[in-house]
Amino acid sequence: MGLSNKELPKLGFLYMDYVLRFFDHSNFKGWPNKIETVTYHWKNDKERFIKEVKRKGIDVLIGNIPATAYETFREIARALPHVRFIPSLDTQFSNKSKENVTRFAWKYDLPIPKTYIYYNHENAKKFLKKTEYPKIIKKSYGPSNYGGYFVHKVDSAKEALALYDEKKYHPQYFQDFVPMEADIRVMLIGHKPVCAFWRRAPEGEWLTNTSQGGSMDYMDVPKNVLDLAVKVSKAAKAEYWACDVAYGKDGKVRILECATAFAAFPYIRDWIGQYIMWSLSEGRFKKPHMPMFNWEELGKIDASLLRTMRHIQFGKFSPSYDGAFFGKKKKNYGGEKVYLHKLDEKYKVYDVKRRWSEEWPSEKWNYQDNLAINPGKSKSGKSPKNAPKPTGDESKESSETDVRITKSELTDFLTSVEGIGKKKVDKIIDHFGDVEEVVGVIHQNSSILTEVKGITKKLAAKIEKAWKNLLSD
Secondary structure: OOOOOOOOOOEEEEEEOOOOOOOOHHHHOOOOOOOEEEEEOOOOOHHHHHHHHHHOOOOEEEOOOOHHHHHHHHHHHHHOOOOEEEOOOOHHHHHOEHHHHHHHHHHOOOOOOOEEEEOOHHHHHHHHHHOOOOEEEEOOEOOOOHHHOOEEEEOOHHHHHHHHHHHOOOOEEEEEOOOEEEEEEEEEEOOEEEEEEEEEOOOOOOOOOHHHOOEEEOOOOOHHHHHHHHHHHHHHOOOEEEEEEEEEOOOOEEEEEEEOOOOOOHHHHHHHHHHHHHHHOOOOOOOOOOOOOHHHHHOOOOHHHHOOOOOOOOOOOOOOOOOOOOOOOEEEEOOEEEEHHHHHHHOOOOOOOOOOOOOOOHHHHOHHHHOOOOOOOOOOOOOOOOOOOOOOOOOOOOOOOOOOOOHHHHHHHHHOOOOOOHHHHHHHHHHHOOHHHHHHHHHHOHHHHHHOOOOOHHHHHHHHHHHHHHHHO
C-alpha cells in the first residue's frame, strides 16, 4: 500500500543562486503534497538557510551541491540531523574535486590511472624531474574537467614545470597518461545503468570531450564497463550517479570521473524523480522500469528531440498467454547471447536507504582547505587541529585506515547505560542496519533512537549523556 499523504516525508528542493537547477516539480509528477523550495544565497547565508529549512518542516532536501559550497553544507547537514539530503553529503564527496574522486577510488580499490597528489610543490618538482612522460595534469578543485580546458597533456619535465608555473594549480595533481580507445559515460539510478555512451576523440587527438570535437554513440557498451560503474555507484551509496570510464588500448577499464552532478536528458531526471518518490513512499508510487540498453534505441532519436522528451515509460517484459515470448531480441553480451529482458534481472534497481554515519568527515578529508597554502597549514597560517598530513612520499596511494568501533565495544558502551540490556542493543543494531550506523545516530542526534521499540526519550537522553561523557574523557 505504501504511505498515506500524511505519512509521506515533506520534500524540499535545494536550490542555489547562480547554479543551474537539476530538478523541478515536474520531475516529481504525482507527488500529492506541496514540495518546498529553499534557496542558498551564498556568503553568510548558512544560519538563515538552516532556520528556513526548520521553519518549513522539511524532512528531505533534494539537490546537488557545487564544489564551492560543499564544506558549508557539511556544516549545514550536521545542524539538521533529522533532514535527509539526497544525494547524501558523503555521496557528493566526489563532486568537490578530482582529488576526492581519487581518494574515494583508493579507499574502495577501484581502478584509476596512476595518480599523484602533491601539496608540497618542492617535492612535486623533484618528482616531475625524474618521472616518466607523458603525464596528464589537471586542475583538481571542481566537479568536472570544464570541457577539457583544465586538462593538459605534457611530454617532458620542462613542459610540466612551465605549466605549473603558469597555472598555479594547488594541489599539484597529475596522472600517468593512459592511451584510450574512448571513454564511456554511464548514468545510474539505484545502481542500475540507465544510459551509457561512448565518447571518442577526433583522429590524432586525445581529448574525448564533445566540446573539443569528440564524437559519441550509444551502441555496444561492454559488460566490464557497466559492471565497474555499478560497483562504483554501490561504493558511493548513490541514489543516482554518473561515471566516466576510460576504455584503454591495453584492454583495461579505469575510472576517470564520477559524481552526482552531471548533464542528463530531462527524461532521465524524470526517472530519478520517480525513483526517489518510490523509495520515500515505501512503495506507494511505482518504481520506474528502465530496461537495459534502452539507450541504444533512444540514442537513435535526434538529440534535439531527446532534450525535450519527457516522462518516457517502458512496460516490463511478460510472456504472452500462449507461452510465446514478446521481444525475442538477443544481444551478444559478456561472451554469450542473452535476451535483453534477462539483463534486467542481473542489473536490478536497488532502494538506496539513508545512512546515519559520516564516511568522509571534513575534519579528516578536507585537504583542499586545511592545506590550502602550505603543507600542514591553513589559510590563517596556523596548523589546524586534526589537519590531514600527507605521507612523506605523496606519490603513493593513501594507506590510511579508519578506526571503527566494534560490535562488542558498542555493546559494552550501551549496556553501561541503566535500562539497556543486550536484547535492546541487538534491537537497535537490527533497526539501523549495522554498528557504524548506530554510532552515527548517537553522535548526530540520539533522539532518533526512539524509533526503536522500547527506547524512550528518557533512555535516549541517558545514552546521549553517556556518549558525551565518553568523548570528553
